[in-house]
Amino acid sequence: MYQLSDIKTHNSASDCWIAIHGNVYDVTKFLPDHPGGKAIILKHAGTDGTAAFEAVHPREVLDEYLSLEQKLGKFEPRPGSHDVAEVTNADENAPSAPEVPIHTILSLSEMESLALTRLTPKALSYYASGTDDEITKRANGTIYRSILLRPRVFVDCSTSDISTTILGNRVGLPVFVAPAALAKLAHPAGEAGIASACSGFGALQIISKNASLSVPDIVAAGPDAVFAWQLYVLKDLAATERTLATIRRIPQIKFIVLTLDAPFPGKREADERFKAHEVAAGTAGKQVWGTEAGLTWETTLTWLRKHTDLPIVLKGVQTWEDAALAARYFPSVRGVILSNHGGRALDTATTPVQVLLEMRRFVPWVFDKLEVFVDGGVRRGTDVVKALALGARGVGIGRAALYGLAVGGEEGVRRTLEILADEVATAMRLLGVATVDELRPQHVNTSVLNPVLYDGPVAASDLVEDKTRAKL
Numbered sequence: 001m002y003q004l005s006d007i008k009t010h011n012s013a014s015d016c017w018i019a020i021h022g023n024v025y026d027v028t029k030f031l032p033d034h035p036g037g038k039a040i041i042l043k044h045a046g047t048d049g050t051a052a053f054e055a056v057h058p059r060e061v062l063d064e065y066l067s068l069e070q071k072l073g074k075f076e077p078r079p080g081s082h083d084v085a086e087v088t089n090a091d092e093n094a095p096s097a098p099e100v101p102i103h104t105i106l107s108l109s110e111m112e113s114l115a116l117t118r119l120t121p122k123a124l125s126y127y128a129s130g131t132d133d134e135i136t137k138r139a140n141g142t143i144y145r146s147i148l149l150r151p152r153v154f155v156d157c158s159t160s161d162i163s164t165t166i167l168g169n170r171v172g173l174p175v176f177v178a179p180a181a182l183a184k185l186a187h188p189a190g191e192a193g194i195a196s197a198c199s200g201f202g203a204l205q206i207i208s209k210n211a212s213l214s215v216p217d218i219v220a221a222g223p224d225a226v227f228a229w230q231l232y233v234l235k236d237l238a239a240t241e242r243t244l245a246t247i248r249r250i251p252q253i254k255f256i257v258l259t260l261d262a263p264f265p266g267k268r269e270a271d272e273r274f275k276a277h278e279v280a281a282g283t284a285g286k287q288v289w290g291t292e293a294g295l296t297w298e299t300t301l302t303w304l305r306k307h308t309d310l311p312i313v314l315k316g317v318q319t320w321e322d323a324a325l326a327a328r329y330f331p332s333v334r335g336v337i338l339s340n341h342g343g344r345a346l347d348t349a350t351t352p353v354q355v356l357l358e359m360r361r362f363v364p365w366v367f368d369k370l371e372v373f374v375d376g377g378v379r380r381g382t383d384v385v386k387a388l389a390l391g392a393r394g395v396g397i398g399r400a401a402l403y404g405l406a407v408g409g410e411e412g413v414r415r416t417l418e419i420l421a422d423e424v425a426t427a428m429r430l431l432g433v434a435t436v437d438e439l440r441p442q443h444v445n446t447s448v449l450n451p452v453l454y455d456g457p458v459a460a461s462d463l464v465e466d467k468t469r470a471k472l
Contacts, residue, residue: 052456
């Protein structure tokens with residue numbers, strides 16, 4: 001049985017012990033591989049770091065990343081002692097903001113503005129940051145403003161049904177919560193608060209691989225929600241396989257979302273600047289990336305199919321060519337999410353709406369083969385309707401859910417979904433559309449975007465896997 005005096009001397013990069021959830025771990029060899037960098041571990045070395053750990057991680061992460069050899073034994077804090085390290089994620093320098101009744105918030109922009117006054121600097125730098133000049137992050141949303149709606153009149157619009165299906169699962173609205181990591185940075189309810197809000201709408205939540213709560217705890221909070229799980233393939237393939245085995249035992253997970261739009265981290269300057277400010281000079285080190293960058297279509301999909309019977313959706317498709325390649329792997333692949341990681345990976349990459357339009361131009365048959373989803377930049381119900389009219393099955397929100405969580409916890413997320421649901425229903429009625437399935441390309445005018453769509457060469461080789469280039 002270890003006490004604080006036994007571990008507090010082991011607090012250097014060459015000899016690092018930490019207590020978490022009543023156990024003492026030697027994490028010296030893990031320091032270079034910690035996805036969040038070694039600085040945060042060193043900050044709590046030689047202490048009981050449970051509170052800091054719980055602020056961003058579920059308990060199960062320990063079993064995934066640390067071996068039995070690194071678990072040294074039990075930790076027993078002294079009665080009345082202050083062995084627990086200080087945690088600053090939830091309240092560190094958080095600006096004060098006046099309380100606003102949730103029901104009075106009328107738009108996602110208003111919700112975001114309030115969230116920006118309540119999030120800690122750490123959360124703000126992580127959630128809001130985009131890569132480089134954030135051109136793609138901004139373009140994801142502004143491109144919707146270039147699409148015009150074409151309403152029809154003398155159509156009975158007395159009723160409006162915004163429900164739909166996603167991979168055979170009935171959902172109450174065509175908006176889903178995209179995988180967004182570390183939700184407890186926004187509110188202690190974390191991903192469970194998002195799940196509970198989704199449950200009220202029968203909505204889909206894609207649980208982040210880097211969620212701050214365990215998957216069982218999240219799904220338990222949303223009995224009427226639909227769930228999928230985001231997969232990052234780690235360099236430690238055995239660890240990924242162990243996690244997939246765990247996911248197989250959770251029946252609420254309906255499909256797997258293999259994330260491909262961030263095989264390596266983009267240069268998110270706001271996030272990097274905060275980390276540099278937060279950590280003492282010389283302790284931050286280089287950014288660590290624990291995902292496997294050498295994945296390929298045939299090899300990876302064959303491997304994944306051996307470890308799950310669930311439908312597979314590929315998140316991060318950014319060209320019509322890769323959408324067509326994905327369709328060639330049906331039925332192993334059942335859908336694609338057009339996404340550029342919210343502008344957090346490669347700046348000046350194509351927006352999801354442009355990819356959607358290019359798919360309609362070059363490979364319209366893909367829409368008959370796969371379910372196509374769009375993620376990134378949605379701020380209004382009209383944005384959702386425009387994407388659906390162009391062939392999307394559903395539209396994802398990421399930051400918007402986190403901002404709602406920051407403003408009002410579960411109630412804030414519920415209000416975010418309520419705003420979008422009301423705006424979608426209103427837009428459909430004014431278009432003369434009674435159900436989501438009735439939305440068609442003729443309901444939108446996208447001609448102004450023609451000059452920004454791809455008009456380069458199209459080669460047959462673009463639709464065949466090149467084992468030296470085509471990376472998942």
